[in-house]
Amino acid sequence: MTSAVSILPAQQLAVLNDAYRAAVARKRLRMTLATAVFFAVLVIAAIGAEVNPVTFVNKIGNFVSYFDRIGTLESGARVWSDIGEWFWGWKKWLALLGETVLISYVGTLAGAILAFGLNFLAAENTSPAPWLRFTIRRLMEFCRTVPDIVFALIFVIAFGLGPMAGVIAIMIHSVGALGKLFSEIVENIDMKPVEGVRSTGASWISCIRFAVVPQVAAGFASYTLLRFEINVRGASVMGFVGAGGIGQELVVAVRKFFYSDVSAILLMIIVTVFLIDIGTGWARGRLFGKEARA
């Protein structure tokens, strides 16, 4: 079946086209201006960051060959041709990885416990006093904004080299990050149970314990697990500043050009992060599955 598509007369079409062009032109102008400003900022940033395309082009070969080198054993063979030689230090590295995970675990749990204690004071609907809320919120903001590795740098000096500094750094950062998320959950709860408990003459603590906590526990646990996963990644570099874990070994391997060690340690870190990812994902699924059933 053929049917002619009707086309408007040229005159009418011209009017419509003009109107369309006028409408689009303004949008285009704004878009062009925004793009121009963006590029100007980018160029300034490039100068500020000493970006040198020539170096990049000249050295990009190094990047590829770096991966070639970390894939090669000292004997010149490919790493996977001799797994035993590649992972020669697996006992030591596994122990350090265990330490990394433990740093992250202890830091996250301690941070979660502190955040649990503080968040009810920071949430709008449960906070006993506005000045207290304000103070705690600012405190959490500070803990969250200063990167954990900066805390670690300072704590290494205060507490001495070793995993303790890493744990405390992760703990403080987790207090800030989790405190905010926890108080947001608390702000979203149903207030009716709280009123019910309060109407029986219960104290503030009892209100929190019997009306708020049952509503938020699963959410808190889920965020804590997520934080644990993030902190494992963070703990893997704590060793860079001497705060324990696998990072120390990695930085030494990179700096001393022990190429195959670099790839072995990196691979072990990636696998650990994967496993923790999958594990916490599974645990969070179980947690919420349980919640839905109850």
Place this chain on the structure above:
Amino acid sequence: MTRLPAPDSGDLRGRYPEVFDRPVSSRLAIPAMLLAAFGIFVFGLVELEFSPARMLAGLSQLGWITMMMIPPDPGGSLPVYLVALGETLSIAMLGTTLAALLALPVSLLAARNIVPSGIFRFPVRRFLDSIRGVDTLIWALVWINVVGLGPFAGVLAIAVADFGAFGKLFSEAIEAADKKQVEGIRASGGNALHEIRFGLMPQVLPVIAGQVLYFIESNTRSATIIGIVGAGGIGLQLAEQIRVLEWQKVSFLILMILVAVAAIDWISGKLRFAIIGQRAVV
């Protein structure tokens, strides 16, 4: 006043047996989990060499350091610090932009509605995952080996680390896009590239722009620390001053970082709102 009769517990027990006599396994599950969590915690404390004595000594040391930090004082190096801060912001900005540009085409390959075949999508996704599994600081170390010390290594480190994150986020945004526009383009005779350009991108770009802005903000934070391994920016100054125990300078630098992050946070919030507002109008 009437008193309610005391509830007959025997009757209640009979009516709701599952409330009063929960099986032992379900009653013990949560205490057992908490106990296990606590047990690992204590094991961790012992294993990581925590001791009250060390804790106390450390805390008093920390208190002393805090006292030394007040008042914050740049001590004549303010221009140097401002340049370093500018460098940090530049690193964050360039690194994020570069990552977004690189990640966009790759994210198309990782999206289910563009590449339906799992055999092809799976390796791309795993590739992005492994990039994300490596911390920015580690990438910085690698890039320092390649292009030498300096902020350029930082830019590349942030670009690579974010490439993994963006690839995942963008592909999720693309998968969430509405199919109707794409089908419309196909119906009017457009080829696959037309579908992506005119059907998909107008929907996805505002989302992507919002994510990029958010990452510029969070990367300002990352960019402050990559200097610790020598990849430029304010972290270099910070690590240096901590090493030589110039606490007043340290606190000044930390304040500078806090202010810079707050400022970027504010600007990107405004911009994000502007972009999303524009989208709501169109």
